[in-house]
Amino acid sequence: MRVLAAMSGGVDSAVAAARMAEAGHDVVGVHLALSRNPQSYRTGARGCCTIEDSRDARRAADVIGIPFYIWDLAERFHADVVEDFVAEYAAGRTPNPCLRCNEKVKFSAVLERALALDFDAVVTGHYARIVDTPAGRELHRAVDPAKDQSYVLGVLTQEQLAHAFFPLGDTAKTEIREEAARRGLAVADKPDSHDICFIADGNTAGFLSEHLGEAPGDIVDAQGNKLGDHSGTHGFTVGQRKGLRIGTPAADGKPRFVLDISPVDRTVTVGSRAELAVTGLTASKPRWCGPVPTSELHVRAQLRAHGEEVAVIARLEGDQVLVEFTEPASAVAPGQAVVLYDGTRVIGSATIDAVDRVAAAHA
């Protein structure tokens, strides 16, 4: 098969490409240039936007012995991922840009171009498993729970999965590093990426302030009493505890958490841990990895990257997914994805619009 390996310059995508080449596929490495300013040179850092990363990817491709090219997807990435990220925060939501990038860039723009250029599939270094069954392809969690990235791949449809390979899903990360060293790949010891790749210094709040400006407003409790000030609602995420800078302590002396963010009236509502608990949620824009569910699903859900699973009952109503929690859940942020799992299998995902609170006391 002729496969295009998306090579970020990190160890995972390098080993993924090497495994595909070793399996006898005709592999071509492509580094996606996603930054409009590729000059930014971060020594020792990890991201997907630097000259150092493209050089590391090229070196890995040379060692593997595959052709290598750089594709400029900066405009596409900016329009579909960065602008979406900023707009979501501006709307009081907490987006996941990696998920958006997989949906709109890696398995859309890149995959489409690859298919047009005579490739059969795209391979990445994501930790997830694809299982072929008579009923079609299934997406499953990786065997290494600490590295599992099925959450950010929950947006892939059957059609996209049909042209995807994730060769690392069956291996633990530590073994991947050993394998990279064995294969002579210089990126074997390169640190993992943690930050959002387009925020070079990791300062998300600073990035958002720069793009959205300051929009000061009030921090209030669920009853509407003013407790403090803030310089912009985009600095907050539902469930956030740190950095609220409220002078007066709560009556019960317990910590307070962000319950709700309302950019329209520039209000951040805070409350106790108990008030953070949710009983259900409403989500939209569902994406199904397999067939569209026709009946109520008694399954488990993951509500944020690296979050714990909770038991849920989910049903599809029109274009909305209604989720009811059958065990306690809290700190669910609109904008994040709810990804549904049947065992290790990913059923699909949807974007969280609203949550149902135990005590729906806030405005």
Add this chain to the structure above:
Amino acid sequence: MTSLRPRSVYLDHAATTPMLPAAIEAMAAHLGRTGNASSLHGAGRAARRTVEESRETIAAALGAQPSEVVFTSGGTEADNLALKGLWWARLTEDPRRRRILLSGIEHHAVLDPAVWLGQHEGAEIEWLPVDELGRIRPDDVRRAIESAPETVSFVTVMMANNEVGTLQPIEEIAALAAEYGIPVHTDAVQAIGQVPVDFAALGVDALTVSAHKLGGPYGVGALVVHKETKLTPVQHGGGQERDVRSGTLDAPAIAGFAVAAEHSIADQPLESVRLTGLRDQLIKGVLETVDGAHLSGDPVGRLPGNAHLSFSGCEGDSLLLLLDARGIEVSTGSACNAGVAEPSHVLLAMGYDDQRARGSLRFTLGHTSSQADIDAVLENIGPVVERAQSAGLQNVGRNS
């Protein structure tokens, strides 16, 4: 993996051309010998002799005096030495000389030093007009000079463009600049071995040569500088090369350079006829096979080995990838910014729009090119363009 790929069809001789066997032999013979050409003992004298004989060979091949050949580490260094050396030497003589006349189609090794002089040394960069075939007209050079001759530092115009292959009227430009005593530099890296180049007959003050573009080794070249032309040294040190370019001379590379220059220039009259035949076949075949394909650059006044073709509705990057997969090695001819293809500054200077500039391929032929290479291109170009067109243009059809 790589072994499964077909035999390569190398059509990127403008990037670099295979070393001539005689040049490899000459260079290899000298690699085993010891001797610094500046040393006074026997080993030094032997190296010195190699260097000086090579200098004489190269000078003779290029119609220059041996003392006019200044060895450098290649074309880029020679261009930098020419521009910066002329700039400071001319300014020292007369502080009014601040205008540099050049065209927007120059190689980056000329463009970037000029822009640097503008940003750091107060040079005024004056862009000479370029027509849609990539030609610079002597009349425009005359007009630019005559607006204020006393303020011109120098003129630099390449002899043949590296992307579209257009030849420039250097002799005429040099003659009219000479009326005002203004020096002219020409980057002849692409021209040597493809068209006749005679330093004295051209009448320029400085001319850039690179060994690896004419069948010699990498890492060596020369700036041919007229013996009366003053250059301020750029690289200081031991005072080699008329005190203009310090650094221990690379005798083995220079020996290889000399053999390559001698052979490629001697072979040039016949070789250019052979290459023109193959190239015209390539151009005609592609234009007949592919709808909407067109030739860039001057159809007549161009390098014998250059075929620069543009294709509508696709990316040069896609074409390159697809041809590479079929073992055909060509270039998009565009500059790279961290590996990200930018539309070619040459095509933009010729008035192309961004989209048209992006769908281009440069095929360049050289001494190893054969009929089989042309056949391979003509066999593959149709399907390749069709496929690249289905992948479309990168920035078109975004869904946002």
